[in-house]
Amino acid sequence: xxxxxxxxxxxxxxxxxxxxxxxxxxxxxxxxxxxxxxxxxxxxxxxxxxxxxxxxxxxxxxxxxxxxxxxxxxxxxxxxxxxxxxxxxxxxxxxxxxxxxxxxxxxxxxxxxxxxxxxxxxxxxxxxxxxxxx
Amino acid sequence: xxxxxxxxxxxxxxxxxxxxxxxxxxxxxxxxxxxxxxxxxxxxxxxxxxxxxxxxxxxxxxxxxxxxxxxxxxxxxxxxxxxxxxxxxxxxxxxxxxxxxxxxxxxxxxxxxxxxxxxxxxxxxxxxxxxxxx
DNA sequence: CTCTGTAATTAGACTAAGTCTAAACTTGTA
DNA sequence: TACAAGTTTAGACTTAGTCTAATTACAGAG
Numbered sequence: 596x597x598x599x600x601x602x603x604x605x606x607x608x609x610x611x612x613x614x615x616x617x618x619x620x621x622x623x624x625x626x627x628x629x630x631x632x633x634x635x636x637x638x639x640x641x642x643x644x645x646x647x648x649x650x651x652x653x654x655x656x657x658x659x660x661x662x663x664x665x666x667x668x669x670x671x672x673x674x675x676x677x678x679x680x681x682x683x684x685x686x687x688x689x690x691x692x693x694x695x696x697x698x699x700x701x702x703x704x705x706x707x708x709x710x711x712x713x714x715x716x717x718x719x720x721x722x723x724x725x726x727x728x729x
Numbered sequence: 730x731x732x733x734x735x736x737x738x739x740x741x742x743x744x745x746x747x748x749x750x751x752x753x754x755x756x757x758x759x760x761x762x763x764x765x766x767x768x769x770x771x772x773x774x775x776x777x778x779x780x781x782x783x784x785x786x787x788x789x790x791x792x793x794x795x796x797x798x799x800x801x802x803x804x805x806x807x808x809x810x811x812x813x814x815x816x817x818x819x820x821x822x823x824x825x826x827x828x829x830x831x832x833x834x835x836x837x838x839x840x841x842x843x844x845x846x847x848x849x850x851x852x853x854x855x856x857x858x859x860x861x862x863x
Numbered sequence: 864c865t866c867t868g869t870a871a872t873t874a875g876a877c878t879a880a881g882t883c884t885a886a887a888c889t890t891g892t893a
Numbered sequence: 894t895a896c897a898a899g900t901t902t903a904g905a906c907t908t909a910g911t912c913t914a915a916t917t918a919c920a921g922a923g
Contacts, residue, residue: 611919613919615872632909633908647872648872648874649874649875649910650912651871669806671803672809672880673807673909674806674910675909675910690851696848702844703841703842704838704839704842706837707837708836708837710836713862713863714857714860714861716858716859717859718857719855721840721853722854722856723842723850723852723853724853725849725852727847727849729847745899745900747900747901750900782902782903783902783904784881784901784902785900787881788900806910808879808880808881809881
């Protein structure tokens with residue numbers, strides 16, 4: 596079992612590992628809750644010695660998405676969520692709570708679409724909705 | 730070929746067909762462009778004798794979604810789009826333009842997910858992304 | 864070491880999308 | 894014809910996110 600190190604990950608992806616970026620990345624690696632920008636700000640600001648502004652959270656999330664360190668997830672109107680799981684996967688949204696769960700690509704049947712030749716498909720995402728116990 | 734009548738549709742779905750609601754519904758039935766609330770306001774306000782405020786557009790869209798006359802579509806962060814096609818279908822997003830196209834459920838292979846028994850799946854939506862000519 | 868230029872961070876103003884409120888208007892029914 | 898309930902309205906408000914201009918941090922050159 597190899598613990599993922601935020602700083603190494605950032606270096607590997609070509610992102611300068613500033614304290615703020617490391618801390619945000621660590622938080623995202625540590626949770627599966629798909630937090631929003633505001634949730635990240637609240638969590639990280641309280642827990643850390645380093646200062647952190649709203650603007651930096653947004654700047655950092657943008658940088659991390661562009662570098663492929665994290666993914667932006669849009670499951671509901673009005674806000675984005677962020678996910679450090681960048682493996683090929685889909686999502687399950689609990690319609691009662693709004694919670695989002697990762698569904699690895701391997702556990703679903705591949706989707707094939709028969710479209711006319713104008714369409715060039717680069718990929719797809721499946722969002723399941725329903726309820727989950729616990 | 731039977732032309733869809735907005736007023737009849739609203740009555741059938743139990744929504745009182747006020748002029749504003751009829752006009753918004755007609756516009757959504759007439760387009761496949763998946764407009765945002767602001768686009769709807771712009772289009773409908775200019776074209777019609779009846780007055781129309783922002784609040785009414787939002788109220789009406791909410792009413793129509795709840796009545797099952799239209800669907801809310803979330804394909805990008807920050808805004809919702811609306812779709813009068815309420816048949817079972819998925820979406821294709823052109824990543825160059827942001828345009829959204831309907832993909833009938835029949836032209837894709839059904840998605841099966843093997844999840845543990847905590848999950849109860851009520852449905853799913855597939856979003857394809859890529860590019861489309863024209 | 865220190866200097867320096869570039870990149871990162873910051874507070875707070877600003878924007879965009881959507882909600883809320885309280886008043887005015889419409890309309891079906893009595 | 895009047896009323897009660899439902900609908901629409903302008904505009905204030907909220908929330909999520911962007912932008913700006915100034916400050917701070919830091920890697921590399923000398």
